[in-house]
Amino acid sequence: MNGWRERAAQGIFALAALVSALLTGSIFGFLLFFGLPLLTGGRLTAILTQPWAPYQGAYGIAPMLAGTMAISLLAMSIALPLAMGCAMLISLSGPGPTGRLLRKAVAMMTAVPTVVYGFVGIFLLVPVVRQLFDHGSGMCVLAAGLMLALMVAPTMILFFCDAFARVPRDYGLAVLALGGTETEKLLYVTLPCAWRGVLTGTILALGRAIGDTLIALMIAGNAVRTPTSLLDSARTLTAHIALVFAADTESLEFKSIFACGLLLYLFTAVMVVGIRAAGRRRPGR
Amino acid sequence: MDQWKIETETLSFAYNGREILTNASTRFTENAITALVGPSGSGKSTFLLTLNRLWETLPGGSLSGRVRIRFDGQSHDIYEPGYPLDRLRRRVGMVFQMPNPLPMSIFKNVAFPLLLAGERDRAVLAARVEEALRRVHLWREVKERLNDSALALSGGQQQRLCIARALVPEPEVLLLDEPTSSLDQRAARAVEELLVNLKERCTLLVVSHYLDQVRRIADRVVELSDGAIREGR
Numbered sequence: 001m002n003g004w005r006e007r008a009a010q011g012i013f014a015l016a017a018l019v020s021a022l023l024t025g026s027i028f029g030f031l032l033f034f035g036l037p038l039l040t041g042g043r044l045t046a047i048l049t050q051p052w053a054p055y056q057g058a059y060g061i062a063p064m065l066a067g068t069m070a071i072s073l074l075a076m077s078i079a080l081p082l083a084m085g086c087a088m089l090i091s092l093s094g095p096g097p098t099g100r101l102l103r104k105a106v107a108m109m110t111a112v113p114t115v116v117y118g119f120v121g122i123f124l125l126v127p128v129v130r131q132l133f134d135h136g137s138g139m140c141v142l143a144a145g146l147m148l149a150l151m152v153a154p155t156m157i158l159f160f161c162d163a164f165a166r167v168p169r170d171y172g173l174a175v176l177a178l179g180g181t182e183t184e185k186l187l188y189v190t191l192p193c194a195w196r197g198v199l200t201g202t203i204l205a206l207g208r209a210i211g212d213t214l215i216a217l218m219i220a221g222n223a224v225r226t227p228t229s230l231l232d233s234a235r236t237l238t239a240h241i242a243l244v245f246a247a248d249t250e251s252l253e254f255k256s257i258f259a260c261g262l263l264l265y266l267f268t269a270v271m272v273v274g275i276r277a278a279g280r281r282r283p284g285r
Numbered sequence: 286m287d288q289w290k291i292e293t294e295t296l297s298f299a300y301n302g303r304e305i306l307t308n309a310s311t312r313f314t315e316n317a318i319t320a321l322v323g324p325s326g327s328g329k330s331t332f333l334l335t336l337n338r339l340w341e342t343l344p345g346g347s348l349s350g351r352v353r354i355r356f357d358g359q360s361h362d363i364y365e366p367g368y369p370l371d372r373l374r375r376r377v378g379m380v381f382q383m384p385n386p387l388p389m390s391i392f393k394n395v396a397f398p399l400l401l402a403g404e405r406d407r408a409v410l411a412a413r414v415e416e417a418l419r420r421v422h423l424w425r426e427v428k429e430r431l432n433d434s435a436l437a438l439s440g441g442q443q444q445r446l447c448i449a450r451a452l453v454p455e456p457e458v459l460l461l462d463e464p465t466s467s468l469d470q471r472a473a474r475a476v477e478e479l480l481v482n483l484k485e486r487c488t489l490l491v492v493s494h495y496l497d498q499v500r501r502i503a504d505r506v507v508e509l510s511d512g513a514i515r516e517g518r
Binding site: 094095096170171172173174175176177178179180181184188189192193 | 337339342344370371372373374375378379381383385386387388389397398400401402447450451454
């Protein structure tokens with residue numbers, strides 16, 4: 001009976017893994033099928049170097065690629081230390097009421113819809129950026145990056161907290177018994193042991209930052225040009241896809257969004273593989 | 286007359302409302318091995334945790350009474366507000382029932398208390414690590430692989446490593462919670478020998494379930510039963 005259940009469970013898990021792999025592969029295949037004709041015969045260079053000027057027959061997406069990189073990397077460089085600090089605070093607060101309250105507040109933030117973050121960005125953050133820097137409309141890389149960081153940080157915090165909680169309690173007791181403080185326990189033992197969980201949370205958040213559409217669409221300004229400063233407006237690949245989607249489905253303009261999708265897919269994959277590779281070179285034991 | 290090192294006075298401890306120790310008052314002699322015996326759940330391990338205040342890291346405990354430890358010829362109330370915990374725990378070392386090496390190299394494990402205390406001189410660290418490992422008779426077994434993970438050592442080696450780590454800060458009191466329960470007979474005998482040698486410079490409190498072991502190493506036996514503390518037979 002147990003053997004039958006064991007085999008059934010293994011079969012279900014294998015099937016789930018297979019379906020997930022097939023779905024991911026078919027999305028890639030779909031993008032490749034529609035996007036590849038636009039990337040062959042020297043057209044890849046054109047798409048990566050030309051400006052976006054559909055009326056002149058130029059469908060370059062380089063500015064959008066740069067916008068995506070600028071906004072998502074800025075968001076991550078703000079969110080990572082923010083999330084790490086919050087997770088450490090929650091961890092140091094222990095299992096008491098303060099820690100529980102902080103954790104619940106963070107969990108609640110993950111449930112806030114993206115559009116709400118967008119509204120908060122437009123009505124609260126953008127005017128502040130505009131007044132503070134006296135540069136343009138305030139809809140820029142900085143505003144979008146900040147809002148995106150606020151949006152992805154809660155997920156990272158929860159991942160980091162779970163990773164900290166999975167570190168065996170014995171390690172912590174050993175440090176405290178040797179005269180170490182809670183902070184030293186966190187820095188020297190918990191953090192190095194929770195490295196993989198921290199990495200997983202970071203990858204997930206990065207995927208969310210790169211793939212987010214609404215924040216960029218609402219706050220980044222959507223200017224089709226390569227941003228050269230944090231105060232420049234920019235358009236991300238996802239926002240570009242959303243904006244071009246209304247075009248004639250037979251037009252080259254419409255078809256170019258498949259190339260955007262393909263590049264977004266590859267860009268995310270390269271970032272994830274890069275972070276995983278960096279994670280393998282773990283700090284010394 | 287032997288001088289006392291630790292004195293507990295009407296010490297009571299409750300965990301999540303359940304009384305574990307009730308008015309425990311006793312003294313422990315300096316440079317002696319005291320064995321704590323008693324049935325499972327009688328509060329032996331908890332009693333040890335009250336002597337280095339490690340129980341405070343576990344939620345749900347509450348304590349009343351006093352614990353005094355004599356350091357540098359002076360009696361210190363370790364529950365006095367503001368008493369420095371880091372200094373207390375460096376002077377009152379602890380070895381747990383299950384070996385708990387940290388997930389780092391053998392060298393870093395033993396050097397860890399020194400690193401916590403701010404020692405950064407490689408030569409000093411190396412000398413102190415070697416000395417501690419020699420004292421627990423582990424040096425010859427690990428000297429060629431000090432940079433290997435401590436988690437790769439056998440159970441007996443891990444426990445000796447944990448004792449070496451506890452000895453590095455030169456504690457005046459060493460609390461040992463069933464230190465040989467996870468070891469085979471040979472490794473257990475090696476640890477026992479080590480404990481007997483250690484009492485020259487340390488006051489040792491050992492929780493043990495093995496009466497043979499208690500007879501072999503203990504100068505005094507204290508029995509904990511129903512939260513009360515009494516002289517053992």
